Amino acid sequence: MAKPKKTPRPKAETPKGFRDYFGAEVTQRAEMLRKIAGVYHRYGFDALESSGVETVEALGKFLPDVDRPNEGVFAWQEDADADKPGDWLALRYDLTAPLARVYAQHRNDLPTPYRRYAMGPVWRNEKPGPGRFRQFYQCDADTVGAPSVAADAEICAMLADCLEEVGIERGDYIVRVNNRKVLNGVMEVAGVLDPSDPDKFAAERGIVLRAIDKLDRLGVEGVRALLGEGRKDDSGDFTDGAGLTDTQADVIMRFVDANDEVDRRILLGRQSESGDEATGSFELPSAVNLSPELEETIHIASAHARNKLVVDYLAGIVEDSHTGKEGVAELVTIYELVESQGYLADRIRIDPSVVRGLGYYTGPVFEAELTFEIKDDKGRVRNFGSVAGGGRYDDLVKRFTGQEVPATGVSIGVDRLLAALHAKGRLTSDTVGPVVVTVMDKARMADYQAMVAELRQAGIRAEVYLGNPKNFGNQLKYADRRGSPVAVIAGGDEFDSGMIQIKDLILGAKIAENATLEEWKDRPSQYEVPRSDLVAKVREILELER
């Protein structure tokens, strides 16, 4: 008989694009999700958890990248039943498509409007890249069944609250709000959208939207080139343009220029077209050193004035488009509603440069950006950028029920937000390790276990060393690796005399690092105490080192 083939050992590897999260990475994310859930809850949102698996039929074709509607999901076919082929199932790629399915399925049992939040992993079958994973967390809140833009305004305010709740300080973020209807109005005015035939100019519109979205990266010149004939990038590659005439491109560029123009108006104190005094604009020479007090005054004044100046400017561009005017009116309602709750333009800002990739948005769109600078992997300074986004999507439930159901929502990228807090030094990678009770005498294991039990019952994280106790040095190395603040040592002598040794490992490490420092000479890092003082002494050291 042939010798049975040896099976090769399996490779111990995650699939490509997946990763493991350890210790603080897990607990900090859980803590962040808990805080965000707390804000969502306070705003009246209820928790929903659907499963990771949906039918491909229910998920539909609303994948984020509009160019590849059928790709991007992990999917498989169920085994065939006796009489019919198995369903195609897939891992959810976001939390919005499942919400549409849930709402359509359970709508008779749910309140209207239905405010729900959901948090959990989603999966994308995409080419993995550095920092780009095929499983990641989303943390969403959506309101289904509320047609009023008050629902959008509420979500923008809630988003600002969430960012502050997890530790992003006021001034370090901005929630930027735009409206698809304004974008459509601008395109209508420019002649790249025909309201009577929405499919006309679709390709041109796609190029225009993508060009606007690249303003940050390409600048005004680059966008202008993409609107016209096209653009050659630094590598020499050529990107086709939308082929707009100069007149058409001028309309788009006026729109693209909105932010800069408003900034100029605020700084130079020019009166906006509307001439409304409530805008708080004022005269100011452009190149002056300002006192901190004056800067603060300008900040508040411009926060009050800015949103109004922006919508007035936009209204001027889209005055010939019904859709565009409707969009501007919605933006006015949004900023008025959030201002009534105390959120001025320094936190929630009307900003025409927000595009958002997803095809399904139909009204207001919003994005939270962190405004502080960080250094990237290569040491270059850059803005941290977007950590959350969302908007109104009134057509998603209709797929199932045939009835249009208005909906709006936001998705917070918790992993990016965690990275931001790390970059700002607000989170450390360390968790406090356990007190380690070392093992000098294997036969005394019951005594060591009794010690850790006492510590734990006092709420102190503690463990017995459970490796091979022969080499005591290994036990202290282990304690070091675990980040243990304290080691407890008890051998035969100690048990005879009823005493134990308690070693302050944090102080010990400090002394080892700075052996010359006089102040530590008088402070011992190891104590002998009666066994009965175990908990009290350990607690004393922990409080001292905190």
Next chain:
Amino acid sequence: MAKPKKTPRPKAETPKGFRDYFGAEVTQRAEMLRKIAGVYHRYGFDALESSGVETVEALGKFLPDVDRPNEGVFAWQEDADADKPGDWLALRYDLTAPLARVYAQHRNDLPTPYRRYAMGPVWRNEKPGPGRFRQFYQCDADTVGAPSVAADAEICAMLADCLEEVGIERGDYIVRVNNRKVLNGVMEVAGVLDPSDPDKFAAERGIVLRAIDKLDRLGVEGVRALLGEGRKDDSGDFTDGAGLTDTQADVIMRFVDANDEVDRRILLGRQSESGDEATGSFELPSAVNLSPELEETIHIASAHARNKLVVDYLAGIVEDSHTGKEGVAELVTIYELVESQGYLADRIRIDPSVVRGLGYYTGPVFEAELTFEIKDDKGRVRNFGSVAGGGRYDDLVKRFTGQEVPATGVSIGVDRLLAALHAKGRLTSDTVGPVVVTVMDKARMADYQAMVAELRQAGIRAEVYLGNPKNFGNQLKYADRRGSPVAVIAGGDEFDSGMIQIKDLILGAKIAENATLEEWKDRPSQYEVPRSDLVAKVREILELER
């Protein structure tokens, strides 16, 4: 041209065997996981989160049901690369197989021993049934790299702590501990295990293990029948037996009888074979009404005595098997270690009837059972049963590295535990709804938003009604459906006078239910207060109704 086919609407349904969780179902589970994580953390365990997707190669064939090693997972093949076929990927079916992969992959960066906990969904591609889902939560803690049974003992103590932490009272659960080595020793003595040829008698051993596992359901007679020729059940179906001789079956039956025999010995005060006085056995007539004090004394005495009596009895059965004696010695160590921490046999009990299905266990096995009775869906009284289980599995990492790595761990079934707390009335399905600010005048939306903002800033859950405000009755129906404790009402009159109406909905509901009760006649359920008293008055009502 042919008319384009109308696409039929997608069905709004979860895939078969999956479900959605709403509101309190989600938050109560999250809260339970947080509490269990707290206990795991206190015992020195670190969090680990691996992805839901693994390579089929890494997951291996350790599926729980040993009869169908290749089935049971959701799997699919990746797209082929230029030169080689795509990997097969699958959803994890438990958290242990991924741990083995993680440890093998990262072992040089992890402490040894490595204590880790993990919680999250797992997926089983099985036929769904009532209450049986294809995605469910697991919540595991494992120690990798600790050969000593002190690690097993620690996990048993931690399991007891977890149950109490989530609200299972002492006396309502028992952690039952057995050892695969004892089972093997018994089979060796009975002649259905040949240590020199472990593959011999494999089928018989399978039948014997399954028979022992069915003791609860089939009783002593049923088990005996399965050890011999086989058994015809009530429906007339015949199950083949292991075909053991009477002498062989007697050995197994002595083992199966262990619990009952020990109970008899404790109650009748017979001296155990060892005659050890420390067992605390005592004389007692069998049919006497006992005072509560005496019952308590017996309870404590038997809790002290029981584990020793059981292992003595087991030692008597396996005295001719090296493996069996080793297993008994391990059980002695385990109960001594947990007793040193205060866990007696009323919480952690050596119990030979624990088998645990999984093929990979190699030493101690344990199971947490809830001992209180509940009524099932059909109104029948039954024991709630198992909510957690685990054991030692020393071979799982070896698949990857070739080196044997000792490991032991536990998995808590949080969904069953939640069901148990519901059955005991310790959890209600309701969450407190938000305060609802109703909309009497759409144009005043900014004022209503300012009210909810104030409430939220005071930490009170609150929302504006965002549905169509035309029908005020619908707004109150909505508040009712949401379980709102308070509704705020302000229309034109109120705004003019600077007053608002605050309606106590909980009291209102009570009055509606018991309209005759005198005591409520004097207590109004609706108040008119100045706008500036909004937060204070709402808080007052919430505190009153709590």
